[in-house]
Amino acid sequence: MSLQSLTVHKLTIAPAQTTILVTMKQHLLAFCLILALAVTALAQGSAPASQAPASASDRAQSAADNAGTNALLKAYVNAYANRNIDDLVAVWPDLQNQKKEYKKIKEHFKDPKVSNEKLSLDKCETQAIQNQAMATCEQTEEYVKTETETSSGGDAMMASPAQRPPPTTQDLKHNMKKTQTVWVKMHKDGDTWKIVSVSDKKQAL
Secondary structure, eight states, X not given: OHHHHHHHHHHHHHHHHHHHHHHHHHHHHHHHHHHHHHHHHHHHHHHHHHHHHHHHHHHHHHHHHHHHHHHXXXXXXXXXXXXXXXXXXXXXXXXXXXXXXXXXXXXXXXXXXXXXXXEEEEEEEEEEEXXXXXXXXXXEEEEEEEEEEEXXXXXXXXXXXXXXXXXXXXXXXXXXXXXXXXXXXXXXXXXXXXXXXXXXXXXXX
């Protein structure tokens, strides 16, 4: 009788112990899960704070580079409009080493028959990587070319040259216009951007 009671007592208590152990495990797992989520949230919350200064710095540098390259392209256009080779070399120092191109532009600027010089850069797309930049633009150059035409006076069949009227001259003005895609390669030295080359052939950055 005593043995049966003891046995029954054990069978009654064992499920309770199992339930307690299972509940403790569930609580422990829940605690671990909450702790893991808290650590993850803390890491995610602190990451943007450390990255924010670098991101702001990158944006500021990008804006500065954009302003610098735009100002350089504008100075290039103004040098053409003024037909001033010194102003052009100031923004494009390496031009003097590009002998053929330098001679061509210099002679064009000095040509007395050329007037009303205009240059424009449109639809520019500029890509900058560190100290290098490439602008792809639609360049339009316009100017007036004056040509003098001389015509002999009178009839060439007249017997005496003295009877012929003197030759006449006439200035003919021609509006010249050329539009082409150009690649303007630029380099930054310190905080100053300068042109490296201007080509109508596609260039790599």
